[in-house]
C-alpha cells in the first residue's frame with residue numbers, strides 16, 4: 001500500500017492510486033475507473049490451440065468478442081459459472097483460474113492505469129457466493145491489482161444509486177438473478193437471495209419453445225440469444241417479431257413473437273416470489289415502503305416493459321409495488337463498486353502485494 005498521505009481525500013485524488021470498480025459477471029466483465037475510463041466485454045478468454053493458430057492470431061490470448069469470433073482456432077474459456085469461478089478438478093480448475101486471472105488483468109489493462117500507478121479494486125461478487133469462491137476470486141485478483149475488496153453485486157448497484165435503506169435490488173445477469181434487501185447497513189445473508197432463472201434460462205426456454213413449434217428450423221443457442229437481445233419484450237402489444245432461420249440450408253421467415261414473449265415472461269413469477277419472501281421477513285412497519293422501492297439492474301433487465309410486468313405481478317400476488325429501472329443497467333454494478341472504492345477508508349483495504 002502507498003504511504004498514507006495527509007488526508008483521505010488527497011489520497012483519492014493524487015496520482016498514486018487508480019480506483020476501479022469491477023463487475024466480474026458470468027457473461028460480461030465491466031470496469032469503471034476513477035480516471036473516467038469504462039469498459040465492458042464478454043467474459044471469454046481464448047488461447048490459441050496450436051502453433052499454427054498462434055502464428056495466425058499473432059497473440060497468446062484473446063478476449064471478449066474477439067475470442068468468440070475466433071473460436072475455431074482457440075480453446076475458449078468462460079471461467080465463471082452462476083457468477084462464481086468454475087471449480088473443476090485438477091487441470092480444469094487451474095485452467096479456469098488462469099482464465100479468470102487473465103480476464104481480470106485484461107479488465108484492469110483496459111482501465112488504462114498510468115505506469116507505476118497502484119490499482120485498488122472493488123469487485124462485485126454474487127450475493128450468495130460461498131466463502132470458498134470469494135477466497136478464490138481474491139486469490140485470482142492478487143495477480144492483477146494491488147489491493148482488493150469484494151462486495152455483493154446488488155449491494156454495489158444500490159450503493160451506486162445512493163439508495164441504501166428500504167430498497168430491494170433485482171440484478172438480472174446471465175447465470176443468476178440476485179435479489180438484495182437494503183436497510184441502511186451491509187446486507188446480511190438473510191437479506192439476499194440468488195435465483196437461477198436469469199438470462200441463460202430465458203435462452204433455453206426460448207430455444208425449447210422454438211423447437212416445439214418449428215422443429216424444422218435450424219439454429220444454435222448463440223443465435224437464440226442474439227434474437228432475444230435484439231427483440232426481448234414482455235409488453236402487452238408489440239409488432240410481430242419476424243426472423244430468418246435456415247431450413248435445410250435455406251433462409252426461411254419465422255414469426256417468433258409468442259415464443260419470445262413467453263420465454264421472457266417466464267422469469268417474472270420466480271422474481272416476484274423471491275421479492276415476496278424478502279418483503280415478508282422484513283419489519284412490518286417498513287414493508288410497504290420496501291415494495292415501493294424496487295430497483296431493476298443487470299443486462300437481463302433490458303427486456304422491454306419488464307418493470308411494468310414485475311409491477312403487475314407484484315399487484316397480483318403482493319398487493320402492489322413500484323419498480324424503477326436504473327440507467328445504464330450494464331454498468332450499474334461497476335459504477336457502484338467504483339463509488340464504494342472511493343468511499344472506503346484505508347483500513348478496509350486488503351493489501352496484496
Ligand SMILES: Nc1ncnc2c1ncn2[C@@H]1O[C@H](COP(=O)(O)OP(=O)(O)OP(=O)(O)O)[C@@H](O)[C@H]1O
Nearest residue numbers: 025026027028173174175176199232298299300302
Ligand atoms: N437487450 C437485452 N434483452 C434481454 N436480455 C439481454 C439484453 N442484453 C443482454 N441481455 C442478457 O443479459 C445477460 C447478461 O447480463 P449481465 O451482463 O448483467 O450478466 P453477468 O453479470 O455477466 O451475469 P451474472 O450476474 O449471472 O454473473 C445475458 O443473459 C444476456 O443475454
Ligand SMILES: [Mg+2]
Nearest residue numbers: 025153173298
Ligand atoms: Mg452480474
